[in-house]
Amino acid sequence: MPQDNRFNYSNITSSGNDFDKSISIRYAVTHIIICIGLPLTLMAIYALYSQVRNDHVAPIHVINLLISDLIQLCCMIVWVASPKDQKISKIVEVFYLSGLGASVCFMVCVALERYLVVAFPLWYRFRRTIKTSVVVCVVVWTVPLVLLLSAIFWDDVKVICAIFSVFLLLPFPLLIFFLGGTLKALSASRVPSDEKQRIVGVLVLVLLIYTLLFMPVIIGLVAEGARSNVTFRNLSVIFVRLSPLADLVLYVFMRKGTIDKLLASVCCCRMNSNDISSSSV
Numbered sequence: 001m002p003q004d005n006r007f008n009y010s011n012i013t014s015s016g017n018d019f020d021k022s023i024s025i026r027y028a029v030t031h032i033i034i035c036i037g038l039p040l041t042l043m044a045i046y047a048l049y050s051q052v053r054n055d056h057v058a059p060i061h062v063i064n065l066l067i068s069d070l071i072q073l074c075c076m077i078v079w080v081a082s083p084k085d086q087k088i089s090k091i092v093e094v095f096y097l098s099g100l101g102a103s104v105c106f107m108v109c110v111a112l113e114r115y116l117v118v119a120f121p122l123w124y125r126f127r128r129t130i131k132t133s134v135v136v137c138v139v140v141w142t143v144p145l146v147l148l149l150s151a152i153f154w155d156d157v158k159v160i161c162a163i164f165s166v167f168l169l170l171p172f173p174l175l176i177f178f179l180g181g182t183l184k185a186l187s188a189s190r191v192p193s194d195e196k197q198r199i200v201g202v203l204v205l206v207l208l209i210y211t212l213l214f215m216p217v218i219i220g221l222v223a224e225g226a227r228s229n230v231t232f233r234n235l236s237v238i239f240v241r242l243s244p245l246a247d248l249v250l251y252v253f254m255r256k257g258t259i260d261k262l263l264a265s266v267c268c269c270r271m272n273s274n275d276i277s278s279s280s281v
Contacts, residue, residue, distance in 0.1 A: 022230060022231070022234040025234070025238075026234055026237060026238060027080065029238050029241070030076050030079070030080055030241060031080060033073070033076065033241055033242060033244065033245060034073055034076050034077055034080065036245060037069070037073050037244040037245050037248065038070075038073050038077075040248050041066055041069050041070050041073065041244060041248060042070070044066050044248060044251050045063065045066050045067070045070070048062065048063050048066070049063075059254075060130075060133040060134070060137060061106050061109040061110050061113065061133070061136075061137070062106075062110060062251060062254065064102070064106050064137050064140070064141075065103060065106035065107065065110065065247055065250075065251075066247065066248075066251065068099045068100075068102040068103040068106060069099070069103060069243070069244035069247050069248075070244075071095055071096070071098070071099035071102075072096055072099045072100060072103070072241075072243070072244055073244055074095075075092045075093075075095055075096035075099070076096075076241065078092045079092065094145075094148060094149075094152075097144070097148050097164075098141075098144050098145045098148055100144075100240065100243070101143070101144025101145075101147070101148070101167060101168075102140055102141055102144050103243060103244075103247065104167075104168060104171055104210070104214065105140040105143065105144065105171075106140060107171065107175075107206050107209070107210060107247075107250075108171045108174055108175065109136060109140065110202070110206060110250075110254075111174070111175055111178045111179075111202075111203055111206045111207075112174075112178060114178070114182065114199045114202050114203055115178040115181055115182050115203070117191065117195075117199060118182045118185045118186060118189045118191055118196070118199055119181055119182065119185040119189075121189065121190065121191065144167070147163055147164075147167055150163070151163045151164070161221040161222070162221075164221055165218050165221040165222050168214055168217065168218050168221075169218050171210060172210065172211075172215075175203075175206060175207045175210055176207065178203060179200075179203045179204065179207055182199060182200060182203055183200065186200070198253075198254070201253060202250065202253060202254055205249070205250055205253055206250065209243070209246040209247070209249075209250065212239065213239045213240055213242055213243050213246060214239075214240060214243070216232070216235065216236035216239050216240075217236045217237075217239070217240050219236070220232065220233055220236045
């Protein structure tokens with residue numbers, strides 16, 4: 001779907017100059033995403049692996065989220081190289097879409113974990129096992145691939161668009177429910193205040209990433225007018241390719257101390273502004 005020479009929701013005609021310009025911009029942005037995202041994603045995966053090796057609790061869903069981003073980045077590298085063999089392009093496209101679908105699912109898993117920590121802490125503490133996490137990860141990796149192969153089997157653009165629009169739209173009500181349920185359960189929760197702030201911050205960030213980066217693609221898959229708009233189509237492709245960078249921001253935000261320092265800096269700024277205003281009076 002999002003490949004430069006194949007991402008066209010339907011047969012679309014546009015002026016050659018506008019098309020060439022949009023392709024050039026897309027290639028330039030893709031190069032920037034690869035140069036920034038690839039080394040940082042590898043560093044993040046290594047940092048998480050080091051935590052696991054030091055007998056820390058394994059953040060399995062976060063690790064898999066970063067692995068799905070790594071798959072997307074590798075596919076972008078192949079697209080930038082512009083392989084002439086169409087079979088290679090199709091295989092890369094399957095890998096990219098599978099990684100993209102898995103990325104969305106693991107974002108939902110991360111949000112679900114945060115919700116369970118606040119709403120059902122005792123149940124989550126006793127039911128959270130490595131075996132359960134592994135089973136969930138296997139299901140998450142399998143479902144997008146099965147849906148993708150089923151869509152390819154139908155070989156119908158409308159069917160493919162319908163399947164992926166439904167698949168990408170399902171997380172939206174779930175993420176809203178997790179955020180609302182977490183905010184509702186915070187008052188009765190015994191989770192420390194700093195941990196509460198971090199949990200709410202992660203849930204808000206996940207919802208923002210999903211809304212800003214994936215909703216344009218969903219609109220493009222559903223709305224005929226959006227599919228025929230070259231500018232909107234190219235922007236939606238660029239937005240969805242930014243998801244690996246957004247997941248890195250999410251990873252940094254989830255680390256202990258990050259949101260605390262951010263809130264502390266905000267509080268310091270407010271105190272300084274209050275001091276200035278009081279001194280001026």
